[in-house]
Amino acid sequence: MNANFFFDRAVKSLDRFQYDKALKYFRKAVEYEPDNPVNHCNVAGILSEMGDYKGSNEVLQHILHKVDSSMTECHFYMANNYANMGLFEEAEHALVTYLEEDSAGQFLDEAQELMELLHYELNRPTKVNRIKSREGMVEHERARELLEEGKFAQAVKLLEEIVKDRPDFLAARNNLALAYYYTGRFNKAKQTIEEVLEQEPGNLHGLCNLAIFFQHEGNHEQSHRLVDMLSVTVPFHQEHLFKLATTMGILGKHDSAYSHFRRLLKDEEYNSDPSLYHYTAVAACNSGYYEAAASYWRQSKKLDPGSVIPDFYLAQLQQRKKTGMKVMKVSYHYHLPFEEQFKRWEQEGEMMTEEAKRNPLIRSSFFWALRHGDPHIKLQVIRTLELIADDEVRHALQSFLQEPDEDATLKDAARLVLQQLESKKNRIQDSQADIKTKEVLPDWHPDWQKVVDTAFENMDKRSDLFWKRELETLWSGFLSRLYPDIPNIRNTSGWAAALEYITAKMRGRAYTYEEVASRYGISSSTVRRYARKIDQVFENKDQSDDNFCPFTENI
Template structure:
């Protein structure tokens, strides 16, 4: 008897107790699925739900089994219950329900569920599948798909594309406003930050542009778009000390993604590193998905030409002729290439813009104004180049642009010219021409008021700055202007001399209450003359100005860059090629 009791006791110690919980039934359900025993799997998943009714995953598993067994209505009932009573954030349930309705051939309801999924799901786990299903429903229902108000998982992406389109149309202020909103809502959206920096750059807000790029590089040190944009900004400022090491790094960079290769290629072109630009563009041409793009062949041709590879440039333009036979661009450049004296023109560089040179376009449009309007309607880059030229071109180009804008004469032209009238440093001749164009558009009174207010504001700023410095070494500061006026080129008119004085007081006003240390009056005076001449379309060099003042060209350059860094002058551009915007 005692022996039997011991055996029973030993047996009790050897029995392993079974803990019935959700995991226990989940594991058995999975084993049943592996054996394709859906009925048993469903039973075990239901038991798991009983043990953990708050766990939405168990419910989803049950809905999935019902769907596999062909009980689509039962599956949807579980999915509806999850969203209403268990976890409303399980937005993927809408996608599962769309599949169930599609299997029941209820495509109207399937489409409705899919739209709910796209509009409410933050992760976008099934985004590609959902888009494919929308195409299927369009075919089945024989009508266009229902409009999706927003794709939540792509929030900011659509707005970013809209901002990029605005920039390509030259609407930089509108693009900046949209991009600022995107960045505020999504601080890690680096593509939006990069394009915001470019929008600021095009608007002339160079300090804000640099600050925005600094934020990009703080978030991602090796961001290719950010580094390229920073290099362009350094070049604009003439900051060679910062530019050169960055340029050396970019020259040896070999990006993997094609978008980064393209950005780097265009940046190298802007910075005058045409050998590197050619190398990257050639690499892109080897990509079968890209080598049918006409603009890429033009960019490669320009990089080849600018690096002295004239034969390769001709080959690219001839290929372009076949790809885009309706375009005048390849024929124009091939004709120029035939006439070109290749022996003595090594320093001559072409613009990378994929359209005819600005001067050539104006010649053609002067003969056919309707052609201009049609070009502007169909090619937003043409309009963008107009606004870029009005902001950064030399005096002669700006005059041509103002007259050309008069042929277009739409609401955006009106806003652009009225903004131009507010610029304090633009010559009176150009402002009068802008007034004439606006008068022809029936806006003379408003524009004249803008011009007068701008002039009063400019005069007030100069007077206040002069007063501020009266008791702070004013004699020395005034001597800079006096010496510049004394040495100034005889061809300089009254308007140019007045501009020189305003530039100096603008420089002092932006520094106030600080003031520059004047140890080298001739250097500051020569720099003022050089910058003013450039602003008025002059072809003066550092060497020529330096000779008149008895100083070195490097001294003129140093002081000119100092003034420019404070005043953010609109430097003369040999071409109007803008840095390319960044995709997502």
């Protein structure tokens, strides 16, 4: 007779619901193998089944203190016993200890249920500093959010730390590859994906990302090989199915993407998402199934009635019918095309709203278009990024300047925006140091506004809304530097022409004094004189109050 003999007897007794006998046999097994923590756990389990929660916890504490302190699941068992005894504070303490010390996570789902019970009983949420079995998961989720918000540089930094601490965390490594890709570090992205596939050759996310990377670098042989493999892949998990569907769409295999998106729509967890109906509609449209596409966009409209996106594409389908267009190709991005979005902002007479600046879809699509859009799209994006003006924008533009194959004109535009951002940053610092340089005036006189209105009426028709706002900002900054000693403004056309000339110069557009003067009906020397006055005021911004001399003449 040994421990195994009594263990078998105990199990047979349990099958017959003979708990007293089972407890006796498990205790005999402990006598034969006192250093085996499993035997002790069996005793604790039987005691708990018999309602002796206190006795069960005494055995569990003995295991942790005397037998094997690595048996962290004992804390979970103790939490359940305490809860059954109505000792909810003690149950919470044991549960938190389990979550923070257990690396296997065998009872994570059950722990979540117990946590909800404790929340109800204690009338407060349970505070858990970290979940050891999900170490890196919280950080990874934050990194994913950063990627979705277009904050790729921050995402890279966080994901690099996660991968360093957990080299086998393949999801983090896949997302790190994407973050490298979005920031233009293509070789690093490819190398990271290869590291994923070395550990797990069949990793679907890695294979999908690699196929996109091959297409980007024009490696058609490798790209076709992977596409052939992915085309016959039928994922079981919905997350894998979504990844494959989007990848096939990006690779131009719209029929395959359409099939996968339709499968996703049959899942109740996904079929209430308006963006998924948009993706399905795009795949249908790009495959030539226009009636089906219209149906999916109408469903997207029902789920997201406030969105203008479905209406825009439905109108495009109607236009296709009228014009007899045979093929209509659209983007999978769940937002309006760039040209349409810019047009609407201008028609509404507004700049990009704060909400739009924070919108992760818009931000990430801007950064994507900066890398992969057509030249005219890239130019529009570069100008628009000046309105967002945060550290991610600076990093994106600086990375853009390092691309050897980018057009020189686009790089000049990017440099100009970076200069504007730096200038704006300096102006903010100046305003904090010297009240005279504050670009906020207590009153705005009609004569000052008349200069702006005159400029808007006469400006080059190629000047967009963003340029007009820059001119208005320049005028406000000029006046604020003179305040409170601002003289009368009389030559409205002269000031307006000078403002247009300087704004164009700041934007890299080559105007002559004569060209600007002709639009305003004044002499070129007048434009030059007023432009020089504006320049002089801004050049003097670093002088002290004692050395600063505002104009004394009537202007």
